[in-house]
Amino acid sequence: MLNILWPIFIIISIIYAVISGNIENLNNSIFVETENVVQFSLTLLGMTCLWSGIMEVALNTRIIDCLSKILKPVINFLFKDIEKDDECNKNIIMNIIANILGLGNAATPLGLKAMNALQKHNKEKSTLSDNMIMLIVLNTASLQVIPTTVIAIRNSLGSKNPTMIIFPVWIATVCAAIVGGLVTKILIKFNRRKL
Amino acid sequence: MSLINYISIVAIPIVIFIIIGNALREKVAVFDIFLKGARDGLEIVLKIFPTLIGLFVAIGMLRSSGVIDFITRVVSPVTSFFMPNEILPLAILRPISGSASMAVATDIIKMNGVDSFIGVLAAVIMGSTETTLYTIAVYSSSVKAKNTRFVLFASLMADITGVIVSVIIVSKIFG
Numbered sequence: 305m306l307n308i309l310w311p312i313f314i315i316i317s318i319i320y321a322v323i324s325g326n327i328e329n330l331n332n333s334i335f336v337e338t339e340n341v342v343q344f345s346l347t348l349l350g351m352t353c354l355w356s357g358i359m360e361v362a363l364n365t366r367i368i369d370c371l372s373k374i375l376k377p378v379i380n381f382l383f384k385d386i387e388k389d390d391e392c393n394k395n396i397i398m399n400i401i402a403n404i405l406g407l408g409n410a411a412t413p414l415g416l417k418a419m420n421a422l423q424k425h426n427k428e429k430s431t432l433s434d435n436m437i438m439l440i441v442l443n444t445a446s447l448q449v450i451p452t453t454v455i456a457i458r459n460s461l462g463s464k465n466p467t468m469i470i471f472p473v474w475i476a477t478v479c480a481a482i483v484g485g486l487v488t489k490i491l492i493k494f495n496r497r498k499l
Numbered sequence: 500m501s502l503i504n505y506i507s508i509v510a511i512p513i514v515i516f517i518i519i520g521n522a523l524r525e526k527v528a529v530f531d532i533f534l535k536g537a538r539d540g541l542e543i544v545l546k547i548f549p550t551l552i553g554l555f556v557a558i559g560m561l562r563s564s565g566v567i568d569f570i571t572r573v574v575s576p577v578t579s580f581f582m583p584n585e586i587l588p589l590a591i592l593r594p595i596s597g598s599a600s601m602a603v604a605t606d607i608i609k610m611n612g613v614d615s616f617i618g619v620l621a622a623v624i625m626g627s628t629e630t631t632l633y634t635i636a637v638y639s640s641s642v643k644a645k646n647t648r649f650v651l652f653a654s655l656m657a658d659i660t661g662v663i664v665s666v667i668i669v670s671k672i673f674g
Contacts, residue, residue, distance in 0.1 A: 305647040306553075306636060313557040321564035329563040337559035340598075341551050345544060353540035360536025362518045365525050405510055416543045416641045423642040431646035432639060437653065440638045444631045444654040445661070450506060451626030457605055458622055463613040469622045472672065476627035476664040484657030491649045 352413040359398055359414055368394045371401060382442070382485060383435045385425075392421040396439060403447050415443050434492045441488045445481035448473075543641055550640040554633065558596050567591060582666055585610075585617045589624060590662050594655065597630040616673045623665040628658050 321330040362368055372379075375397055379386065386393055395418035402411035418439055426433040432440075451473050458466040522529045561567055571588050578587055585607055592600040604625045611617035631654045639647050 305639075305651055306550075307645070309632075310553060310557055313561050317557070317560035317564040317566055320566045320569065321560075324565050324569075326563065326565045329565075330560055333559040333563035334556055337555045338552065340559075341548075341555045344555070345548055345551055349541070349544045352544050353537040356540030356543070357533035357535075357537035358515060358518055360532050360539070361522045361527075361529055363536075364527050364532050365518070365521045367518060367521045405514070407511055407514065410511070410514075412637070413540060413543065415638060416547070417539065419638050419642050420539075420543070423644075426642070428646075429642075430644055432642075432644045432648055432650060436638070436642070436644070437648060437650045440635055440650050441653045441657060443638070444629045444634045445657045446627060446629040448626075453601075454604075454622045454626040457601075457608065457625075458613055461605075461608055461613040465614070469619060469626060472619075472623045472665065472668040473626035475668050476623060476661050479664040480627060480657040480661035483660040484653055487656045488649075488653045491653060495648065 348412075351410070352416070355410045355413040356417060358410075359395075359417060362398065363391070363394050368397065371397055375400065382438050382489075386435060389421065389425065392418065392425070395421050399439070400442065400447075403443065404449055411443070415439065437492070438485070438488050441484040442481065445477060445484045447477055447481050546643070547637050547640050550636050554636055558599070558632075562592075562596070562599055581663065583617060583620070586620055586624065586666075589621055593624065593628050593662075594631040594658055595633070597633060600625070600630070616669065619672070620665060620669045623669055624662055627661045627665055631655060631658055 317330060318327075321327045372393060379393070379396065379400075383396065386396070395414060399411055399414040399418050402414050419436060422433060422436050422439065423429065426436070450470065454469060454473075455466050458469065519529065522532070567588065571591060574591075575584050575587055578584075578590075582590065589600055589603050589607060592603055604621045607621040608618040611621075631651075635647060635650055635654060639645075639650075
C-alpha cells in the first residue's frame with residue numbers, strides 16, 4: 305500500500321509546490337517534520353516500554369482471565385481460531401480495553417504486542433492475516449467511552465457544556481466500528497473465495 | 500465537567516494500581532516480569548521508527564505544498580451535498596495526520612464558535628475517528644508486513660461512516 309501512496313504523496317507535493325510557489329514552505333517542512341518524528345518517537349518509546357512492561361505483568365496474573373470471560377463472545381465473533389492461543393487472546397483483549405478506556409497512549413503498544421503475537425500464526429509473514437486486519441480496523445474505529453482530548457479542547461475554548469459531545473461520539477464511533485467490522489468480515493470471505 | 504476531568508486523570512493510575520496490586524497478591528516476580536516486557540517495547544519502537552520518518556515527512560510535504568488545500572477546493576462542490584464545507588479540510592486531514600487534524604479542528608471550533616453546529620460537529624468527528632493511515636502503517640510495519648490487502652479500504656469505510664453519522668446526529672441535535 306505505502307509503496308504506491310508514499311511516492312505519490314512526495315512527487316505530487318513537490319510538483320504542486322513548484323507550480324504554486326510554495327517550495328520554500330515545503331523545504332522547511334522536511335526539516336521540521338524529521339525533528340517532529342524524533343520528538344514523537346521518544347515519547348512513544350517511553351510509553352511503549354512502560355506499557356509493554358505493565359502488560360507483561362498483567363499477562364502473568366489472573367486479571368486477564370476475568371476480562372476474557374466478559375469479552376469472549378465479541379472476540380470469538382470478530383477473530384477466527386484465536387482461543388487456542390492464550391497470549392494472542394490476552395493481548396487483543398488488553399488492546400480493546402485500553403481503547404475503550406481512552407488510554408490512547410497504552411492502546412498502541414498493546415496493539416503492537418497483539419500484532420506480534422498474531423504474526424506467529426501467520427502463514428505468509430509478509431502479508432497481513434485476516435485477524436491482523438480485523439485488529440487494525442477495530443483500532444482505526446477509535447472506540448472509547450470518554451473522548452477526553454476533544455472535551456479538553458472544548459473546555460479550553462469556553463464551551464457552556466463541553467461534555468455534550470459524548471453521546472454523539474458514542475453513536476458515531478459504534479456505527480463506524482460496526483461498519484468497519486462487517487466490511488472486514490465480508491471482504492475476508494470474498495477474498496478467500498477468490499483464492 | 501469536573502467528574503469527567505477527574506476520571507480521565509485517575510484512569511491510568513487506577514489501571515496500573517489494579518495490575519500491580521494483583522501481581523503482588525499473586526506473588527509473582529513483578530519487577531523481573533516488567534523488565535522483560537519493557538525490553539519488548541524497545542524492540543517494537545525500533546521496528547516502527549523508519550515508517551514514522553517516511554510518513555511524517557511525506558505528509559508534512561503534502562500539507563506545506565498546498566496540495567491538501569487544492570483537494571479541498573476541488574471536491575467541495577461534491578461533498579457539500581452531505582457535509583458542510585467548513586468541515587471538509589478536517590475530514591480530509593483526519594485519516595492521514597493526527598496533529599494536523601487536531602490543529603485544524605481547533606481552528607474550525609474557534610472560528611465558528613465552540614457551541615455552534617459546525618463547532619460541535621468538528622469536535623464529534625475528531626472524537627469518533629482515528630488517524631487511519633498512521634495506525635495501518637505502524638501496525639503493519641511492526642510485523643514487517645508489506646501486503647496489507649484490503650485494510651485501508653475497510654478502515655476508510657469505517658471513517659466515512661463515522662463522519663456521515665456525526666453529521667446526521669449533530670444535525671438532529673441542532674434541529
